[in-house]
Amino acid sequence: MFEKEFESLLKSLTELRESTTELRESNKELRESQRQTDAQMKQTDERLDRLCKQVGGISNNNGDVAEEFFWNALKDKKELNGIKLDYSDKNVHRRKGNTEDEFDILLWNGSAVIIVETKYKVHPNHLSALKEKKIPNFRKLFPDKNDHKIYAAIAGFSIPDELVDEAKESGFFVFKQSGDNLLIENADNIQAF
Structure with missing residues (x-):
């Protein structure tokens, strides 16, 4: 009887040893699979970072194009809707204490x-930010202009009709691209080739 129990115990130990060996092999495969997954995820993260930078660059370029267009259209205006204009600036950045802001175009x-x-x-x-952030920040950052009337304008290549209506209701100017406005910078120095 003792022999049977001993044989059974030996058999169980052998099975346990085999199971432990299989488990070690399985863990080794799992670690290798995890290492491969980690490497693939790192590559995916790097690709996503590059893609985000490219998309951000496109967005920034589009914003720069809009700013340049409207700056060129407004910078030399002497009057706008009955408001005489003496000065124009673009990309005005100012900070005072905890308040900091940048203003695309200022006419005054x-x-x-x-x-x-x-x-x-x-x-x-964009409309709510103009009303709730830009105008109050301007007043804080330019205290020398606190006695000035402050007007706001939203300018864009694409402005949905409902936002045009909302901007008008808010009392904002709305500037949109119209037609093929084209400025020839060097009209007096053109050559034929």
């Missing part, structure tokens, strides 16, 4: 300022 005279926010495509949050 001795008694009025027009803050122009330019976007390639205008979204609803």
